[in-house]
Amino acid sequence: MRIQYNKLPTDEIFAAAATGMQDAAGAAARRGKLRRIVQGVYTRDLTTSLDVLVRTRLFEVVAAVRPGAVISDRSAVLGGKPTADNLLFLVHDRTPDVTLPGGIVLRCRRGPGPLPSDLALPDGLHMSGQARAALENMVGSRSRGGRTSRTLSRSELEAWLDRLVSREGDDWARDLRDQVREIAPTLGLEREADDLDALLDALLGTRTVTAASPELAARQRGIPYDAARVAVFDQLFTQLAMTAPPPALASSGGRRENVLPFVEAYFSNFIEGTEFTFEEAAAIVYEGTEPENRPADAHDIRGTYEITADSTEMRRTPATGDDLIHLLERRHAILMTGRPEKRPGELKQRANQAGSTLFVAPRLVRGTLKAGFERCAQLDDPFARSAFMMFLVSEVHPFDDGNGRVARIMMNAELVAAGLARIVIPTVYRTNYLMALRGLTRNGNTGSYVAMLSFAQRYAAQLDCSTLATAQAHLVRTNAFADPTDADAHGIRLVLPATLEASAED
Known part of the structure; x- marks a missing residue:
């Protein structure tokens, strides 16, 4: 047929x-x-x-x-x-x-x-669904033939639920508990439901249980942290600790750095949207000019410069997690003095995000900063510490506003304290900076992040900042002021000052 x-x-x-x-x-x-x-x-x-x-x-x-x-x-x-x-x-x-x-x-x-x-x-x-998955994973299982077990270990389950509670909130955990009680008889998992109820109470802070995971242990100590962020910090720490740092670039000191703190403050604000011409910003800082209709923006420039130009302040680095939080709060208070609505010096109370990136939840900020600092403090190389510190603060985003500026100040303080050259992010380099940060956050790309900062440090180390005029001339010649979108469209890149000097000699 x-x-x-x-x-x-x-x-x-x-x-x-x-x-x-x-x-x-x-x-x-x-x-x-x-x-x-x-x-x-x-x-x-x-x-x-x-x-x-x-x-x-x-x-x-x-x-x-x-x-x-x-x-x-x-x-x-x-x-x-x-x-x-x-x-x-x-x-x-x-x-x-x-x-x-x-x-x-x-x-x-x-x-x-x-x-x-x-x-x-x-x-x-x-x-x-989440309730059923939580119950199913309360059932212990063994691996077969050395392969992954059917259900999560207790530590893995606690870490998973901790991430969900951190992201979704306490009301979500209470709703989950109600769903668990409803479906447990159908699944024949009433005893597991009782154990899960105790675990959810521990995550909500209403009961103490023996913790199998560092996440739950930290939560029960009253310093919960964002486990997903800390995992990224661990990855960065490992790479920084295992990889040879770029050659140390000593600060040139003296006259060549006279106005470098101003250059740092100027670009740190410009890439965040506080845009003045170089001359306007210099008048604000050195002459006390108050531009019409922009007093808060002027305060941003002055507040940043007040810190970057204070050699004693820029040599202060934290010794403990509590020191880190105190330094952040104090420096943020100076930075944001002109914006009282942004709660200067106070950690955020509402969640914040940039595009699709949601930063650390407010109640996890202290714990995440402390967990990050524990890793940062173990790095011996000052450049590695500076790179870690900047990413730590940027990734947590502990304040309502001004996070990028305070992150870069914390970064450079690690370098100044060690007598090394600062890192400056010129306007034209903004896309490189943001893409490297995003690559580390989303894909764990540490190499591009470190390379980006290393180039920015080499650039700043070669700038002649003896006077405002000298600095401005160097910045113009190296394309520092170029709009990053226009620069990308026309193939314009940040050029090292030493490259121009070598070309001139040829």
Whole structure:
């Protein structure tokens, strides 16, 4: 009997058994009109590597292999992604492991099907909701064959819930507890629900339990921190500690740095949007000029300069986490004197963000700063400490406003205290600066961040800041004042002063 290929499902990925067309699908695969992914599951895609197809269309493949499955346990916490060793945990009536092309293993256990609070996915799949995932991961499990265990360890579970409570707030935790109590009987996990209730109470600060994670331990000591941020700090610390720092650039001192504190203050404000011409800013700082209709902006320039020009102040560095917070508050109070609505010298009380980046929650600011400082203090090299300090303050964003300026002051204080050249971020270099920060925050790219700061330090070390006129001439010749957008469009870059001098000699 002739097999009718046109009666096969039109879906790009499908299970032949679901339509009773196993023979037709098998024949089509043998003739090169379909490809088999695993037994009984086929694709019409004849070109994409099966490894890539599975990775990019995983849920469709899972739905065909284990229809109606619930992505559960550890995999639900991972948002449906396989573990590092390629396991995906499911709830389904059929329990044998299935290995997909590329090595992803579907590991199933029996259990209740989808609940109303679970997340519905395309093609009939579901994923455990947060309440169900929390309960499922209260159940202990062992690894099989040395591979990742089905459920989180107690420490991992505490860290996960700590991140959620930090991000979503106490009301979220109370709602989660109500959901847990509602679904526990259906899952047969009433005892686990009692244990989870105690853990949520500990996260809310209403009960003390034995903590398995540093996150919960810190929360119970009254200094909770942003664990995700601290993980990035750990990554930066490791790279800075293991990588040879750039050659130390000693401060030239003396006459060549006469107006460098002004140059630092000028650019530190300009890249934050407080824009004056070089001459206008000099008049504000040196002549006390008050520009019409811009008194707060003038105070920003003067406040920054008051700190950068104070050699004693710029040699002060923190010895403890509490010292760090005190220094930040005092310097911020000076910086933002002209903006009382920004609460000078007071840590933020409301969450803040830049674009899609949400900074550390207000109640986690002190703990995160202290946790970051513990790592910074272990770095021996002054440049490494300065790079870490700037990122720490910038990433926490502890104040309502002025965070970038105070972060750069803290950075340069580490350098000045060690007798090294400061770091200056000219206007034209703003995009390089922001992209390097963003790359470290989002992708852990420490190399670009360190290289960006190293170049900015070399630049500042070579500037002749003997007088305002000399400094301005150097800044013009090196493209420092160029608008970064226009500069990018026309291929204009920041040029090291020494490069220009060498060209002039040639």
